[in-house]
Amino acid sequence: MLAVFDRSVAKSPEGLRSPAAAEGGVGLGPLMEHFASAHEGAVTLGLGASGAIAYSAAKQNPLLPRLFGVVDDIFCMFQGHIENITLLKQQYGLGKSANEVIIVIEAYRTLRDRGPFPASQVVRDLSGKFAFILFDSSSGSTFIAADADGNVPFFWGVNSEDRLVLSDDIEIIKKGCGKSFAPFPKGCFFTTSGGLQSFEHPMNELKPMPRVDSQGQVCGSTYKVDVQAKKDSGIPRVDSAANWSSQY
Template identity: 40%
Template sequence: MLAVFEKAIGNPPEELRLPSVGLDSDGKKTREEILQTFRLLWPESTFYHLSNGNFMTLSHGAQGPLHPRSMVVMDDIFCIFIGTLVNISELRRHYGLSRQATEAMLVVDAYKVFRDRAPYPPDQVIKDLEGKFAFILFDAKSSTLFVARDREGSIQLKWGMAGDGSLVLSDDPNTIEKACGKSSASFPPGCIFMNGNGLVSIDHPVHKVKAIARQDDDGKICGAMFQVDLFTRLQSIPRNGSAANWADTAIVEGD
């Protein structure tokens, strides 16, 4: 699975650009080069070409039986889903969907709920998803990008910044490395990303998720990791409950 969006849409966090990399491309590729490379590696893939050279693509090659991949296009909304939801039957009834509705179709309907009921917070919808999953959703009409990963980080999901500043997302670490070089990281478990709102923790939505440099044994910067700063609150919809009462810092580091 691979999705690439120009900087104006993807708006990748600048923290993905390592301080040691600076302005050097460091072997990173453009969207066109990434697409060509992926076509060679996975020629049987299904490609969805979006506006301005953005694209999403899905391959079933090397797919594990426990983590199936699926994609759906509904009402100009594109969604790639990896994994399974253990409570999908309950969610189908909740959203009034048929028994044939897939996880990807359900995510699209869940997205429509908070999109059409603004300012309904998206984390409230994602909290209802139980299982091992990661998904990438793009609403072509509004140019909204929506990405999420389950709390345990059960499904591999990486993101990075390409040579032209585009956001790259994939479940294949090799693809991310070839596309982004060192300007990449694991997408943090238990988080959602929207290009208009940035990175948000599902369980701590009122607190800032920040990136910090990760160092190897020699003290050299080798990547980035993300953590929830429970001392820094975001300006958002007023909330009640325990989410406002935490006073520590929670790490949501990926693989």
């Protein structure tokens, strides 16, 4: 699977860009053409100014199958499997025939339309081996995640046009991004509105860790949970005798 998103819908973290960014990498059109030629039966879809996505079921791991689905202008590519799929079907009111990609789309729609719980909990509720890329064309929003153990090969980077590139194929990522790429962080999710966050440790910040290749060149950074840095809760600290109603 392959997705290339414009900065307007998926602004990449600064740490993904390598100091050697001028070396290698190609634009959206050539990368999509390369993917189609390298993957038998590939389907590519343009998303207008937002970017493009591509999918192929060829040469896949039978233990980590790829799925693709579209519901109400929400596109989703999923690789892997969900172990608690029966429970999630009940939770989201889905029929017996619903598969993993339909569950992810419905989980996203519930989060978007009703938001009964944080996005981190939505991803944390998915038990299994997975990576997925979702794009909502109605709002120009992305929702991307990988499981806590990084069981599915999944990479992201920045191409020569400053677009975010994601794929399970490392050769495609290298073709598109040169040295400006890294494995997608384990146990993390990325959204248009919130950027990169940890769903395992949602209250902690993430810090970039520079990567060095076999030639000693610095590549795109990986991201780790910073156990020392907590996010600002946004709740003001006031004396216990203060009137809290004035804060809302």
